[in-house]
Amino acid sequence: MALTIQSAQTIFSNTQVPSPIPATIALFDQLNVDDQLAYLWYAYTEMGKTITPAAPGAARLQLAEGLLNQIKQMSSEEQTKVMRDLASRADTPISRAYGFFSVNTKLAFWYELGELMKQGIITPIPVGYQMSPGVKFVLEATQKLDPGQQITVLRNTVVDMGFDTSDLGPSSYPKAATEPAFQRTTPVISSVKIDGITEPAVLGYIEAMNADNFDAAIALFTTDGALQPPFQKPIVGREAIAKYMREEAQGLNMMPQQGICEVQPDGSKQLKITGVVQTPWFGVTVGMNISWRFLINPEGKIFFVAIDMLASPQELMNLRRV
Ligand code: 45D
Numbered sequence: 001m002a003l004t005i006q007s008a009q010t011i012f013s014n015t016q017v018p019s020p021i022p023a024t025i026a027l028f029d030q031l032n033v034d035d036q037l038a039y040l041w042y043a044y045t046e047m048g049k050t051i052t053p054a055a056p057g058a059a060r061l062q063l064a065e066g067l068l069n070q071i072k073q074m075s076s077e078e079q080t081k082v083m084r085d086l087a088s089r090a091d092t093p094i095s096r097a098y099g100f101f102s103v104n105t106k107l108a109f110w111y112e113l114g115e116l117m118k119q120g121i122i123t124p125i126p127v128g129y130q131m132s133p134g135v136k137f138v139l140e141a142t143q144k145l146d147p148g149q150q151i152t153v154l155r156n157t158v159v160d161m162g163f164d165t166s167d168l169g170p171s172s173y174p175k176a177a178t179e180p181a182f183q184r185t186t187p188v189i190s191s192v193k194i195d196g197i198t199e200p201a202v203l204g205y206i207e208a209m210n211a212d213n214f215d216a217a218i219a220l221f222t223t224d225g226a227l228q229p230p231f232q233k234p235i236v237g238r239e240a241i242a243k244y245m246r247e248e249a250q251g252l253n254m255m256p257q258q259g260i261c262e263v264q265p266d267g268s269k270q271l272k273i274t275g276v277v278q279t280p281w282f283g284v285t286v287g288m289n290i291s292w293r294f295l296i297n298p299e300g301k302i303f304f305v306a307i308d309m310l311a312s313p314q315e316l317m318n319l320r321r322v
Contacts, residue, residue: 003268005226005234007296008304012272014318017311020145022231024153028140033088034126039135040157041124043142044114047150053281056108059180064109067097072116074178076123084126086161098162102179106158107281149286151279152309156231182251182280194273195258196319201302202271202294206254209311214245221302228306230290239278251280256292260319267298274316289313 036316061068071082085092101109102310103133122248142150192206201220208216218238221227226234227241235244259273276287288309295304310316 003295003297003303005236005304008226009234009306011270011295011304012291012293014183014276015272015308015315017315019231019311020141021149021152021156021309024138024141024145024149025156026281027141028153028157031132031134031138033084034129035081035132035135036044036087036157038125038131039138040154041117041141042131042135043150044154046139046143046147047147047154049283051147051151053107053111054283056104056111057180059184060090060105061112062109063105063180064101064112067094067109067224068116070094071113071120073247079122080126085256089161089163091163095163096165096168097314099165101162103155103159104179104182104247104250106161110158146313147286151282151286152230152288152302174283178252180245184212184251184253184280184288191197192256194256194275196256197256197259197261197271199261199271199294199296199300201296201300202259202273202292205294205302205305206256209245209249209252209254212250214242214249217245218242222297226304228304230307230309234304234306242298253278253284255287257316258319259292268303269296270294272319274310274319289316291315 014211027216028036028039071079074082082092082094084090085095086098089095098106098109114121116122142153145153192203192205192210194203199201205217205220208214208220210303221238221241223238224236225238225241226236227244228234229244229248235241254277256273258275259271261269261271263269272291273294274289274291277290278284278287289312291308291310293304293306293308294302297303
């Protein structure tokens with residue numbers, strides 16, 4: 001039987017216990033735009049008491065510089081309008097420009113705005129704003145999440161802002177030909193050991209990703225292979241996966257811990273591995289508990305891998321099949 005992405009998505013389906021991350025974002029989505037901006041500002045500054053993102057490199061900030069300079073020159077009412085437009089995804093020139101940014105450039109843009117807010121150059125929340133009970137409720141829900149989940153909520157709200165430009169074709173704002181590199185915070189983990197796993201494609205994948213060697217990682221996939229990031233649809237084909245990795249998988253430290261491997265009658269293998277991933281934005285201070293679900297074809301190539309955020313640390317041990 002031919003492998004299909006649809007059937008691959010269902011392997012180890014007991015991994016998909018409801019995550020508190022989409023639930024929190026759903027609460028956030030119900031807030032009005034000023035409440036959303038206030039929530040994000042409070043959540044970001046509250047989080048900043050224990051963990052703060054690393055400053056983005058100059059090369060990355062340069063990509064956002066044009067917009068940032070424009071905003072700096074505005075009156076505080078105009079600045080508030082820009083932020084409302086971004087949060088409500090209005091179709092404005094600035095919201096479009098933001099929409100063309102890569103995920104990491106969007107994060108760098110907000111990092112810099114946050115710094116300008118702390119310095120008093122930009123107003124964080126609309127003048128005269130009063131916190132609503134809804135904001136308090138979502139903030140309390142957020143405080144119950146672990147740090148890896150909290151930064152994922154922030155990341156996903158930042159990604160969703162701006163005008164969605166995906167239907168507009170190529171950008172009139174030039175994208176950087178190559179994404180600026182992240183500086184690695186810890187030495188490359190070169191020899192990978194995962195309890196219960198000897199599959200060469202999986203060990204090779206982790207090793208390549210930990211060295212930002214995306215060409216080597218891609219070579220392990222079938223040509224019609226797919227990668228499904230957390231809370232997203234599968235990305236299909238080597239070229240699309242390579243583009244995604246260059247934009248979003250740089251500088252990650254992947255620390256798989258344990259896994260199981262089940263050989264199927266057709267010779268394909270289904271593997272589930274759990275472990276911790278660190279983002280270069282927060283380095284070793286924040287770990288995200290995740291799982292990889294691999295489908296390896298009979299020739300030993302990766303046909304499918306899904307990455308899922310785990311609902312709780314207990315899920316790290318959930319390697320049984322139901
Ligand atoms: O005033 O095997 C707000 C893949 C607004 C690849 C703000 C992966 C208000 C394959 C925006 C709040 C990538 C899928 C200010 C594995 C306001 C693979 C500023 C997984 C100032 C394992 C907010 C990787 C700011 C994973 C500056 C799971 C917020 C990676 C900054 C996860 C937030 C990475 C930042 C995550 C969040 C990174 C920098 C979750 C970064 C999060």
